[in-house]
Amino acid sequence: MIKHIVLWKIKETVDGKSKAETGRELKALLEGLRGKIREIQALEVGLNFNPAESACDLSLYTEFKSREDLDRYQVHPEHLKVAEFVKKAAAERRVSDYEV
Numbered sequence: 232m233i234k235h236i237v238l239w240k241i242k243e244t245v246d247g248k249s250k251a252e253t254g255r256e257l258k259a260l261l262e263g264l265r266g267k268i269r270e271i272q273a274l275e276v277g278l279n280f281n282p283a284e285s286a287c288d289l290s291l292y293t294e295f296k297s298r299e300d301l302d303r304y305q306v307h308p309e310h311l312k313v314a315e316f317v318k319k320a321a322a323e324r325r326v327s328d329y330e331v
Contacts, residue, residue: 232272232331233295235304238287240323253320254278254289260313261291267309270300287325301328 245253261276273294279286295301304310317324 233298233301234327234329234331235291235293235295235301236327237291238325239289239291239317239321241288241320242322245320250288257289257317257320260316264309264313268304268307270295270304270307272296272300287323298330 239257241250241253241257243250248256255278258276258278262274265271265274271293273292275290275292277290277292279288279290293304295304
């Protein structure tokens with residue numbers, strides 16, 4: 232089982248929208264991948280409530296059966312659509328992929 236975790240800090244404004252609005256939009260887009268990409272075994276998206284400076288604004292947790300499934304997810308057209316918005320909205324990104 233492969234775990235894929237991504238954490239983002241979101242820009243203060245994106246296309247005139249606040250960080251909170253952008254976070255909600257990004258959460259909906261990521262959750263919309265469920266059912267569109269068969270390789271996804273589990274998917275959770277969380278909006279942060281911790282006010283610490285070191286905290287990220289949005290978290291993505293996904294599970295895949297294999298590294299190959301993760302690779303297919305990364306290049307899937309639906310994922311790439313969401314990734315374009317993420318690139319515009321993210322101030323910082325951290326990722327961790329591991330096998331259990």
